[in-house]
Amino acid sequence: MVKHIVAWRIADGEDKKKRAEDIKKNLEALKGIIPGLLDIEVGINISEKEFSSDVVLVSVFASKEDVEKYQNNPEHKAVGQSYVLPYVKERRVIDYEI
8 A cells, every 4th residue: 555645835925724725625525536546635734833834635545556547637637737736836745655
């Protein structure tokens, strides 16, 4: 199994709370839609530390290949294009086997 974690910082000047809520709602809606996506959780930061990210995605897949299929899935890409990429200034990713 593979854990796929992504942390984003939302660009300054955006309504960060609304953008974070949109990201959470739309990514979590992918559960049950994308084959191989076993679990997905999106958290919105409550810390006000300067080095904090604003949103984190934690997802679980059966294999590395399932992560790649998820990343190329049209539903996932549509969420990214509409709700994530236009509003973030930084993204960090880590994938690891569990």
